[in-house]
Amino acid sequence: xxxxxxxxxxxxxxxxxxxxxxxIGAKAMEAIARQPEAVGDIxxxxxxxxxxxxxxxxxxxxxxxxx
Amino acid sequence: MNLSTKFPSLLMFLTVFLVGAAxxxxxxxxxxxxxHEEASTADHEVGDLCGHxxxxxxxxxxxxxxxxxxxxxxxxxxxPFNFPLPCILYAPDHGLEIFSAGRFEFDFRGHGDGHKAxxxxxLDAGSVKRVVDPSFPQESVIIGGFxxxxxxxxxxxxxKAYPLDSRSAMDGxxxxxxxxSFYDFSLSKNVVALILVFAFLAWIFIGIARSYKEREGxxxxxxxxxxxxxxxxxxxxxxxxxxxxxxAKYQPFLxxxxxxxxxxxxxxxxxxxxxxxxxxxxxxxxALALFTFFVVNFNGKSEYWKHVLWMPGVxxxxxxxxxxxxxxxxxxxKPFTLMLRLFANITAGHIVVLSFIGLIFIFGKSGESxxxxxxxxxxxxxxxxxxxxxxxxxxxxxxxxxxxxTASYIGAAIEEHHH
Numbered sequence: 174x175x176x177x178x179x180x181x182x183x184x185x186x187x188x189x190x191x192x193x194x195x196x197i198g199a200k201a202m203e204a205i206a207r208q209p210e211a212v213g214d215i216x217x218x219x220x221x222x223x224x225x226x227x228x229x230x231x232x233x234x235x236x237x238x239x240x
Numbered sequence: 241m242n243l244s245t246k247f248p249s250l251l252m253f254l255t256v257f258l259v260g261a262a263x264x265x266x267x268x269x270x271x272x273x274x275x276h277e278e279a280s281t282a283d284h285e286v287g288d289l290c291g292h293x294x295x296x297x298x299x300x301x302x303x304x305x306x307x308x309x310x311x312x313x314x315x316x317x318x319x320p321f322n323f324p325l326p327c328i329l330y331a332p333d334h335g336l337e338i339f340s341a342g343r344f345e346f347d348f349r350g351h352g353d354g355h356k357a358x359x360x361x362x363l364d365a366g367s368v369k370r371v372v373d374p375s376f377p378q379e380s381v382i383i384g385g386f387x388x389x390x391x392x393x394x395x396x397x398x399x400k401a402y403p404l405d406s407r408s409a410m411d412g413x414x415x416x417x418x419x420x421s422f423y424d425f426s427l428s429k430n431v432v433a434l435i436l437v438f439a440f441l442a443w444i445f446i447g448i449a450r451s452y453k454e455r456e457g458x459x460x461x462x463x464x465x466x467x468x469x470x471x472x473x474x475x476x477x478x479x480x481x482x483x484x485x486x487x488a489k490y491q492p493f494l495x496x497x498x499x500x501x502x503x504x505x506x507x508x509x510x511x512x513x514x515x516x517x518x519x520x521x522x523x524x525x526x527a528l529a530l531f532t533f534f535v536v537n538f539n540g541k542s543e544y545w546k547h548v549l550w551m552p553g554v555x556x557x558x559x560x561x562x563x564x565x566x567x568x569x570x571x572x573x574k575p576f577t578l579m580l581r582l583f584a585n586i587t588a589g590h591i592v593v594l595s596f597i598g599l600i601f602i603f604g605k606s607g608e609s610x611x612x613x614x615x616x617x618x619x620x621x622x623x624x625x626x627x628x629x630x631x632x633x634x635x636x637x638x639x640x641x642x643x644x645x646t647a648s649y650i651g652a653a654i655e656e657h658h659h
Contacts, residue, residue, distance in 0.1 A: 217477055217644065224641040228577030231584050 182237030190230030194223045302598035306591045310517045312430045313366025314341045315352045319512045322352050325432060327368055329361060331422035337361070341368070341426075343380065357383050361422075362395050362404065366429075369404040370422045371395060376402050430524065433516030437503045445499075474498050478644050482651035490650055493535060497528065498643040505586060505635030509628065519638075520586035522579070529575035532646045537571065540653040574649055578642060585638050589631040596623045 201219040205212050315322040324342035331337075337359050344354025344363035354363030358380050360371050365386075376397065384396040386404075394401040405420045427435075448464050455461065460468050479487040479494055504518045518524050546552065548567045551559055599620040604613025 213477065217481075220637065220641060221644055221648065224581060224645060228581055231580045232573075232577065234584065235580055 179237050183234050186230045186233035186237065190226055193226035197222045197226065300598070300601040302595055302602065305598055306594040308365055309515055309594050310520055310587055310590050311367060312428045312521060313352060314363065314368050314426050314428050315346065315366045316429050316432055316514050318514065320349050322346060322348060325429070326427045328425040329368060329422055330425065331370065334360065353386060355382060357381050357395065357397070364393055364404065367407045368424060368426065369393065369407055370420070371402045372405045372421055373402045429514055430516055430518045430521055433507060433514055433518050437507050441499060441503055471495065474643060478647045482647040483654070484651070486654055494643050494647055497646060498639050501582065501642055502635060502639035505639060508586065508590070509631055509635065517586065517590055519582055520590055522583050525579045525583045529579035532578060532649065533575040536649045536653045539650065541656060543656060544653045578645060582638055582642055585634055589634055593624055593627050593631070596620050596627060
């Protein structure tokens with residue numbers, strides 16, 4: 174029972190991170206389409222933002238694993 | 241044997257050979273079984289726990305295989321073969337012991353279960369564990385296998401099960417082990433990988449530095465022209481934009497982080513060669529994150545500390561109740577997420593690759609069904625190749641992310657505001 178709750182918690186965390194990183198990716202693609210010359214800056218910032226979103230999800234995953 | 245049965249068996253053989261590095265337990269399956277059976281027939285008064293010792297590896301367990309792989313054992317495996325590593329063990333009530341893991345007389349091929357106990361220590365699936373019971377003999381004795389029940393392991397000796405203390409690990413026992421009655425300072429698999437990668441990087445970069453001196457003003461040559469774009473990428477995309485005009489001071493730290501993490505990530509991708517999982521080890525990523533924590537906070541300017549402790553432009557009540565506690569918490573959460581991100585990404589990648597390889601054994605019912613195993617190969621090999629290609633990408637991205645986040649934290653700490 175505890176194991177399945179852990180799995181549900183991890184799944185919920187991943188859904189949140191998926192929505193967040195998906196939005197970042199979509200907006201970054203739009204931005205690159207608008208300003209192709211800024212592709213380097215946009216890509217670097219996109220990865221940075223994706224990493225920050227991922228960090229929040231990872232904390233949730235680890236906490237659901239521990240509890 | 242006609243061709244139609246020959247082909248799957250050839251495929252099976254090839255796969256088992258290839259997978260040998262990842263799942264050393266499988267090739268040794270039958271052998272292991274025999275040893276356990278001999279042991280349990282020898283003593284008839286074997287307890288309930290020890291009676292089951294021979295059966296713990298009958299069913300293929302993908303989770304156990306994956307966790308065995310990402311563990312940090314005291315043997316180094318190249319292909320299906322195990323090589324002993326030095327053990328440096330300290331127990332407060334026993335003293336310091338330094339000896340080779342070869343003392344445990346584990347099989348050259350297989351799990352890495354030791355057949356002998358030495359000074360109260362045993363080798364369970366490649367990892368040194370301690371027998372807590374003081375009545376267990378301290379000299380070198382032959383043991384009768386291991387029994388596992390959930391997370392608890394015990395060793396069978398003369399028909400009696402002695403509980404084992406969990407493996408000593410710095411990550412607080414998140415993935416097995418924890419703070420236990422002894423400290424393991426051994427040169428384990430990850431430490432050996434770390435030293436190898438360190439030597440390799442030192443060799444490459446010292447060579448490059450020399451050729452920059454010798455060929456000053458000329459175009460780069462050889463390995464130099466391979467590393468220069470990567471170096472300049474980090475310098476121009478990470479160091480300069482985030483650190484402003486102080487970038488040169490922090491450049492060596494950022495470069496060390498990037499190339500060390502990258503090389504270790506890539507080293508962990510090499511099949512058959514130890515399967516090192518250094519950047520997927522919580523203790524290692526914690527050490528890296530602590531470096532970042534200290535570099536950021538020791539270099540923080542007064543402006544930075546003012547924003548952390550007493551944010552300007554916010555009503556005092558809100559500052560005291562919300563902002564300052566959250567900012568102080570943030571000081572620790574930042575390196576904490578750095579630690580978790582690298583660890584989780586690399587570990588997850590290793591586990592997924594191992595799970596895909598495990599499909600072969602699940603479909604093949606641990607070697608009973610050849611047809612199922614062949615189907616498993618057809619499913620598993622493309623998935624594994626795909627996953628390893630993604631892992632190559634992840635190796636670069638995670639090294640880059642760790643470096644860029646460190647740069648942005650340092651940049652925020654050393655920024656001088658001009659209002």
